[in-house]
Amino acid sequence: MNWIARKSSQILITCIVLVGISALPSLVGQLEFVPSNYWGGLQQQFSQLTKLDEITYFNVTAQRELPLLPAIGPLMKETVIIFMTSLVVAVGFALVYAYFFYRSGRRVRTVLRQTSETLEMVPDLFWLIFTQFLAITLYKKTGFDRIEVAGGFAEYIRFLPIVTLTLTILFFFLKWLTKHILQEETTPFLELARAKGVKPVSMFWKHLLPNLVYRFYLFFRSNLITVLSSLLIIEYLFNVQGIFRFIVYNPSMPILLVILFVIYIPIFLVDVLAEWLIPDAWKGGV
Structure with missing residues (x-):
């Protein structure tokens, strides 16, 4: 019951905060x-919550005001595809890196640690420019033109945005994993498992990794706003037909209110599901 009460109060307080954020543009009038x-x-904004179906936006193609809620479905789909694909690929590469780092010797670990720290400090904008540069260079050298470097009006672009966001998330993960694997190796339960002759493969996948899962989830959850801000930049500069680019071109308070809730509610539901599915044994008192 405490957990239900905590989550209920969390969503209530967050909804009030989101309404407050959506009203911030009202602080500025005529510059x-x-x-x-x-x-x-x-x-x-509070009164707008009771009539969300009346919110409209200006459609450039139709040259008239259209209802917002049906229109943001395809935009949300594009954003979710880019975000989830990048996240899955980044997590996959991060697991491979974590295992390789765990099995490596001291010199290799030193190189990997320094590399991960350096790459994590590289600005997101660099990866965006870098991926576009590679695509243009590939076209000039080989004539291969299947990689779009920017989307057009009502045209979808996914490959380079996914690659750019994957690199951003991946290097974010690597630094965290490097630090916590080194810390976890010195814990008594791993020393005991090592003394009992547990093989390194089992040690990593059955003992060390499960002990990091929940803390890794909390780390990602607390830094989600950073990832979403990177996605906003990527959608805007790649001209992706996504939800973040849409709000940049339609910066009205009612539209901002809807999009904040459309983004937050799925994140809240995933958080509730994750808290429920992750075993208590993996949380370890965190």
């Missing part, structure tokens, strides 16, 4: 900071 307008903006 001036007007704090007195914020209360009116809050009232407008």
Whole structure:
């Protein structure tokens, strides 16, 4: 019951905060900071919650106002495809790296640790420019033109955005894994398993990795806003037909309100599911 009460209060407080965030544009009027307008903006946003189906946006193709809710479905689909594909690929490579790092000697570990720390500090914008540069260079050298470097109006682009976001997430993961694998190796239960003759493969997959899963999940959850901000930059600069690019081109308060809830509610549901599915033995008092 405590867990249910905690999650219920969490979603209630977060919803209030999201409404408050969506009302922030009301603080600026005619390029001036007007704090007195914020209360009116809050009232407008709370009242807007009862009539979400009335929110519209200007469709450039149709040259008229259209209902928002049906229109954001395909946009959300593109964002989810790019985000989930990048996340799955990054996690897969991160697991391979973690196992290789665990089985490596001291010199190799030193190189991997320094490399991971360096790559994690590289700005997201560099990977975006770098992937576009590689695609253009490949076209000039070979004539291969199947890799789009930017999307067009109503055209989908996925490959380079996925590659760019994957690199951003991956190097984010590698630094964390490097640090925590080194810490975990010195724990008493791994020393005991090693003394009992447990093979390195079993040691990693059955003992060390399960002990990192929940902490890794908490790390990713606490840094999700960083990943989403990277996705916003990627969608805007690659001209992806996604939800983040849409809000950049349609920066109205009612639209911002809807998109904040459309982004948060699935994340909240996934968080509830993860908390429920991850075994208590893997949480280890975290």
